[in-house]
Structures are given as structure tokens and as C-alpha cells.
Amino acid sequence: MRGLRPMLDIKFVRSKPEVVREALVKRGAKVSLDEFLTLEEQRRVRLMEVEQLKNLRNVVSEEIARLKKAGQNPEELVSNMRHTSLRIKQLDEQVREVEENLQQILLGIPNIPHASVPVGSSEEDNPVLRTWGEPPQFDFTPRPHWEIGESLDILDFTRGVKIAGARFTVYKGLGARLERALINYMLDLHTEKHGYQEIFPPFMVNRQCMVGTGQLPKFEEDMFHVDKTDYFLVPTAEVPVTNLFRDEILEDNQLPIKLTAYTACFRAEAGAAGRDTRGLIRQHQFNKVELVKFTRPEDSYAELERLTADAEEVLKGLGLPYRVVALCTADIGFSSAKTYDLEVWLPSFNTYREISSCSNFEDFQARRANIRYRPGPKAKPRFVHTLNGSGVAVGRTVAAILENYQQADGSVVIPEALRPYMGGVERIKG
């Protein structure tokens, strides 16, 4: 059998359907497990039948070869096999159809949340794990970042709309410099202090990658698809970077692999109409530095904590107040088994907004993308665990800096850690 890439272990689903069903309910996902189980049974029955016939064909074919070599006439066997071959062709086709149906169901089943994920019914139920820093106190009325950006002439929303459309923004002067400085600051931090290797991937990927990390087939409408090709603009560096090792078997001593990548990210934001229409919070194109890990299964949860801490370092270094929440079962992403969100303080919203999302996908993506490792020299390959997290979203960081570091005179102070990347600029003035 080829091409059947279960997102969940088929044998696991088969033997413990209640566990899967319960997990799906917790998530609020509706998937027909019964249909899956019926199809899977069908598949096995037909597979057995066709394999038996193929065995017969192989044996008889050898016999034919033997007879021919001995100068005898195998015509009777040949004509018998003609029917068998025809039957095999039919059954093969049936198996293929069943597998296709099975695959469609399988691709639509979300990951099973880890036992430690809080059960909840909406984002309201996400517990706050820790808070860092104090929201700044202003003795004036703080302005939202889009006003600050425009008055300092470093963000141009109007022209962004003119040259592209809604949800596109032009950065100018020190605004553009700030964006670039943040990218460099984050990459340097992760490569020099946290031990990640830097990757610079393509910004477009093929369909297989999108299936591998779980964006497809379910969320195609959220993606930008390039007309006349089958390329997709990457919605996050997670896609190209995780797929780096698609269909590969890694060596045990390579693990864990820690990669960081800057990419622009492109999202159609279908279904977000009317939300966050102002400012940098929700754009069709934004920059992000991503962290991606490939680990042994037994290490992945410890690595998730460290990855989250690595992302937090970015905000600590910039002096931006934030908190960490654990996403509940209703709020975690399709592919994720467990997710922490980092939320940065935004004065104009008078609340914390997501700036990073750190997830352990366990073997969900590894199964889809077929990424394995060999635990020992002669051992059978196992699926790795994949993790990733924003480290962090650059546009939202710019928004957070403008708002949290704004001054009464309308200027914005540049966080200390960023100044070397800003050519020594300490403050953006009007």
C-alpha cells in the first residue's frame, strides 16, 4: 500500500477508538470515527483478498517460466492467469478508492490534546501561567501604534492600501529600520544565545509541504495560492522549515535539531473580516522569526518548555510586558497537542495580545510529512516529534514597542537591546 499517511496511528485508532473519540469531543471537533472504522475494516478485507491473488499470480508466473525453460507449453496456465490478473486489477482499484476515502477522513482528524492541556470551551478558559513585567503607567493618554506610526511618518497605511490593498502596510525610514533591526536582534539572540541554526527558506512552497504541517487540506481558504502554479505563499516559516526533513530518516545523534528562520508570512485572513482592521495587528503580509525543533518523542515536552522560554527571552530583552497562557482544548490549533501563547501588553487595547504561539505537535506533523529518526544503529525508524514557536512576530513587536515606549512628546524610545541594530538611534522623533 502506498500513499496512506495516517495523522493518527491507524492501529491506535482501531484499538482505542474511545480514547480518540473523547479527545475529539474535548476539542469540539466533529469527525465520523465510525465511518473511518468501517472503511478501515473494508480496506483490510480487500487487501487480504488481493494479496492472496497476487501471491497466486507470482507463484504461477514462476511456474510458467520454468515450463518455458523446459520447452513445455504453459498456455493453459497463461490463460488462467489472464482472469486472475483482471480480477487483481479490479480489486486494486477498489482498495485504492477505499484508501482515498480513508485518507480524506484521516487528514481531517485533528491531533489529540496532551493530557496536561486544560479542558475548556473557548479562549476564555485559557489559564494564565505567568506574567512578566508591568504594563507602563502613562501620565498622558497613550495613543494606538497606528497613530504613533503615522505621526512619526514611519508607517504608511494609506499607501499600503494603494499599492496592494487592505491589510498591507508600508514602513518608512526608521520604521523600516526598526522592523529590520528586530529581525536581526531575534535571529542573533536565537543563533548566538539559544543554539539554533539559522535557515533562510523559500517563501513559496508546494502543496505537499502544506499537507505535511497540517495547513491543508482543511485550511486552504486561509492560504494564498499562486495562480497558474501549485505554489503557496508560506503562512509561517514553520511550513518550509519543518518540511526540510520530509521523507527523511534522521540519525539519533542529530537530535534535537533546533532551527530558526526569518520569513515574511502571508495569510488570507478569510473569516477575519472586520477584525483588527487598523494597525499592524492583522496583516496579509507580516514578518516573523520562527523557532522549529525536531526531537525524540521522550524529550518533546521538555523541549517545548525551553522553546517557550527562548521566545520569552525576546520580549524580556526588549522590556515588553507579557504573559504566558496555556491554550485549552477548545483553542489549540488543529495540528497541535499542546500550545502556549505569549501575549504582549498593548496599551491601546488595554490588554494582552498574542505575539507568539509555541506548540508541540508530537508526531502529528512527522506522520504527515514522514519525518523519522533511527533510535539505534539497527533499530526501526520512529517518527520524530516536531515543535515550533514564533520567536516572535515582528509586526506585532513593532506595535508593542511603539505603544509601550511612547513618550508624552509623541516620540518613541528604542529599547536598549535594539539600539546596536538601529545604528545607535535611541529615540524616534517626529
Place this chain on the structure above:
RNA sequence: GGAGAGAUGGCUGAGAUGGUCGAAGGCGCUCGCCUGGAAAGCGAGUAGACGGGCUUAAACCUGUCUCGAGGGUUCGAAUCCCUCUCUCUCCGCCA
């Protein structure tokens, strides 16, 4: 874009006229012998997926499929035919 060549196991590399080819040889790797220890040498073993049997499980036994991908011819295809993808060389064009 034009012309040509190619795609085989971890790597390399054989595979006239279709018939024990899942695939020789070499390298690498693993285990054993040898050694004070190592190297060299010798011996053995080294793909994956999906089923079935046995089992608590693994090991093991067994079947099917996979020689870039998909389709076709045939009783039977790595070998013949078609389509696609990718790689390499030369030319052209560009950042």
C-alpha cells in the same frame, strides 16, 4: 527558452534480446574473530511501507508492494511504451 544526458538500496555502481532481481560488486555501518589496545585482515549481518500469524509486547515467521512519480502492454516489467517531475551538461537570457 533551445539541444542533449540521466534518475536503482545510507552512498557508489552493475543490471543484452522482459522470467528466483528487492536487486551483483565496492564503500560505509553493526556484530564477532584477531590485537595489550587500535589499524589492517577475516567472518556474518545490514532498505522501507502495508497486511496476516504468534505474542501482554517485542523478537520471530509469513504475504504484498516499492528500482524518480503516475499510467499502459504482458501470465510476468528495474528492464518495453506513454505522460509528468526533478537533476546534470552545452547554448541563450537575466538579478
